[in-house]
Amino acid sequence: MTLTALLALSASASAAVTGGGVPAPAPAATMSQPTLVGYAELPADTFAAGPASGAWNGEGVRGEARFSRQPVQGFSGVQRLAGGSFMFLSDNGFGSKANSADYLLRLYRVSFKGQQQAGSVPQVGSFVQLRDPDKRVPFRIVNENSAERLLTGADFDPEGFVVAPDGTLWVGDEFGPYLLHFSADGVLLEAPIATPNLAGLPTLNGGKPVVVGHRGSSGTRPEHTLASYREAIAAGADFIEPDLVVTKDGVLVARHEPVIAVVGADDKVIEATADVHSRPEFRDRLTTKTLDGVQVRGYFVEDFTLAELKTLRAVERLPKLRGTAYDGQFEIPTLAEVIALVRETEAKTGRKVGIYPETKHPTYMQQVAGFNTSQLLIDTLVREKFTDPSRIYIQSFEVGNLKELNSTIMPKAGVNIPLVQLVSSPDEPAYDLKAAGDTRTPADMLSDAGLREIASYADAVGPYKRWVIDDQCQVTDFVSRAHAAGLPLHPWTFRNEPTYLLPCYGGDPKAEMRQALWAGVDGFFTDFPATGAEVVREFTTAEVRSPQNPAFANGQPNVSNLPSSGGYEGLAISPDGKTIYALLEKTVQGDPKGTLRLHAFDLATRQWSLAGRLALDSDAEAIGDLTAVNATQYLVIERDNKQGAEARAKRIYLLDLARKNADGTFQKTLVADLMNLADPQRLSPNSVNGVLGFPFFTIENVLVLDKNTILVANDNNYPATGGRGADVKDDTEVLWIRLPQPLNLAR
Known part of the structure; x- marks a missing residue:
């Protein structure tokens, strides 16, 4: 029988095999732990x-060939x-892309006889050579012109x-990582299938999630300046945030507070966002107010x-934290100028x-x-x-003006812009509630009842970030409760400096x-x-x-989001033959540490989905293989x-795909x-x-x-x-292992 025919038959082979496939059971006395019931060694120096x-060496420099033929392993x-x-399947050769240009990718047929005899040698037979004669690979390969x-x-x-x-x-x-489709005799049938980023x-x-440039890029430029907003846009912010106060002649300008310089009794500046205290012509404006x-x-x-x-x-x-290199360079912008900057960006970049x-x-x-700054804003x-409601959110720490915007000001103007209720730390209630004698606290506002109330007049909530992640770095239930009320949430403020x-x-x-x-926020201020x-x-x-x-x-710029050699290490097919499960070996950048994505590929629709994630043991660093047991259970090697x-x-x-942990x-x-x-x-x-x-x-x-x-x-x-000694070449050791508890096989 040809190897192609054997491969075709293997697709429908039964779960049980006869003859040399499975050795006889080991003595019952050993069944309290996994027990070796068969063993074979393929010598390291086996060639085809x-x-x-x-x-080739690890730097991609070619020298003398070390082997006259092709190593099998x-x-x-x-x-x-x-039968x-x-x-x-032989892997990429000698350990890296750089040193494996002369290693041919193959699948080898291996037969075992007498595997219960220590020292027996497997028989390596014919092989399938993987190749691309129809030029399906869209990039240059080693044997490009053959x-x-x-x-x-x-x-x-x-x-x-x-x-x-x-x-x-x-x-x-692993290199792509890609899914590759070959005929039974090794011809690539379609272009390599890339892995979508299904976070x-x-x-x-x-x-x-949206990134909101908090007061622009205020960590790198003075806040609420066109330079800060421009920097935020260039950095990739989806939204820029102008805090709005009003001038004497009724124009909205971008400042964090109505007070642009706080001055102590000793006439020293405590905090400032403008150089006003150094301007003698404005000294008569220094005053005390109740804010x-x-x-x-x-x-x-x-x-x-x-x-x-x-x-x-x-x-x-x-x-003291961010320096003064840009002091004295930028004006205070109006809201109209901020909008003009956004339009300028759109005209130049389309963004x-x-x-x-x-x-x-x-x-x-x-x-x-x-x-009435709400009316001025509209x-x-x-x-x-x-x-355009897809390009604006209006936010406030107070409640009354958001309700007025929702019920009166926006309907009268014929606009419908999303409103965001900001909520501060537990000891800072909304000022308009406090001034009116309303005793509701931030905790009350963010209770289930409070969130339902917010949802009646606002479209999202902007909480202080400790409502989402507490001061012990534990994720709270706030995101799930806000989402249950139909409210997206954009917490504030994320900063790079260690002090924060x-x-x-x-x-x-x-x-x-x-x-x-990972907690589920829909965006954040930074x-x-x-x-x-x-x-x-x-x-x-x-x-x-x-x-x-x-x-x-x-x-292309190297913007990899997966560690080296972190691609598909485990590949399995569902017992019904409809879905391929592909398990990454290492963690995708941004995913929780020590978790690996398991992708599902539907063979009929050619569509990817994310089946879920495997959490490695704390002392494990990668996986080795994946194989099906039944429709929902798979064996995985951790190492x-x-x-x-x-x-x-x-x-x-x-691994149970139908059962998940709390995380x-x-x-x-x-x-x-x-x-x-x-x-x-x-x-052995x-x-x-x-x-x-x-x-x-x-x-x-691993195979069942x-x-x-x-x-x-x-x-x-x-x-x-x-593996077996510092100076000993590793052989391929093949183990037949009897399990203490039977697997529930697919039927």
């Missing part, structure tokens, strides 16, 4: 026909053929394969005309950035300055013809942002929108790409990056500790006192033989040493 190999995937033999276009380890890194019901082969690749963030509507119940001495915007304000220059509000204005202290502005937006970060983040602002995104946009891109970049992705070799005497984590788990990761059950296998028959020469450890760096082959028995084999990373 083919050109000389091993001429190491093996990174296994499937059973009809009891097996098909093993007729057969044989694929090499510098083109792809195959780390798992399955046989589809039609007999064709599907191979998982699966739990936002309210499943959309991309939201607090006496403040300083200079107030409502005491200046716009023309007077335009003579001032912005200064850094936090000079539609939004604005996120806040009406500052509306009660104070009405009572002291004599202006009048300005209508006059500037900037009322909790100790648990280790000085890494991205860690805080990632935790908020003084450093470049950092915020970078973190969001980790989740929303179109594809998952490793550093070895060939796109980067073709001149550390150690070998020999240092190896600890070499385990096989039963959303799959539930798993330990099936076998490969460092502690009973060997009562002394089948490496057993000690009747116990076999399997301390290889990579173990990349029947409900009681699995086959496991290492990838020997030829010509590596270390």
